Amino acid sequence: MNSTRFIIIIAMALATYFTKGSLMFLKRRKKLPPLINKWLSYIPLAIMVSLIAPSFFIQEGQFICSWFNPYLWAGIFAAFTAYWKENMLLTMVVGIITLLIFKTIN
């Protein structure tokens, strides 16, 4: 392996660990005020939504919100599955299959 690549990998590993781990070294604090606690409890949902929302509407940098967007359809079907069955694996399978069907139709 060339040494530059090795340095890059180590540097990336350190940069990543800094974001994941540095807060763990903080000294223990008092309990947070309720408003902050409430806010922190909403962050996971907000991040999870932000991680995936664009993938239903953005394809190759373009915003597509039309009846011909297969990702949107797959998302709608998967969302209904998630609502009724509350089963992640089933939701994933329904999503992938719906996507393939709508891609074939288009």
Next chain:
Amino acid sequence: MKQTSSKQLFMLGVKEALPLALSVSTSGLVFGLLGKQLGMTMLELTLMSALVFAGAAQFAALPLIASNLDPFSIALTTYIINLRYYLIAASLLPYWWGNKTKTNAFRAFFLTDEAYALTINRYEKGFYSTSYYWGVALSIYFGWVGATILGVLGGKLIPDPARFGLDFAFPAAFLGLIIPQLKSVDKLIVALASAVLSIWGSIYLPGKWYIILAGLAGSSLPLFFSKGEKSNE
């Protein structure tokens, strides 16, 4: 849960992580394939997955490495893409305060969006188990590293993963996690605001900033609305 052994809790974590580990493995496979195509070696790609362990950042790094960008700029890009882990770590921290710093520091290395989503979901329901976390985190870790290796090996088997709808595995699996949570007005507001902001941000903001923006802004929106109410939480 009193009678449940730590081994059972570990296996529960493994079981519940399975759909996400599969979806992570799909990305890992693609990562291995892409990296190989861009001229990286098996050793480099495996090391990167094992030591960096951050999907989005690793994907982003591939074209930068191929274009011989300097290590500092690549590490900075990695850092920025991973900024969201500060939020993730901050929200886990209150649940982890009971442990030794060393333990937490070790566990933090294995944090991922996926492991976080599953564990915090459990924590919020009052289910706190270290073994469960390890079951989830290690399934995802070995799924990611193992799939990277398979991806490099099987270069020619899946020339175009998008054709098989596998690019949708991650969003679909996440919907299964998100939708059942939307049982209060506040959470609906958070979800809708984050969706709109992240879609807008992914078009107009550089890189992965939209995740930070929508994560911070979307989650704080209901705090303004419910100010007058007396909350029992």
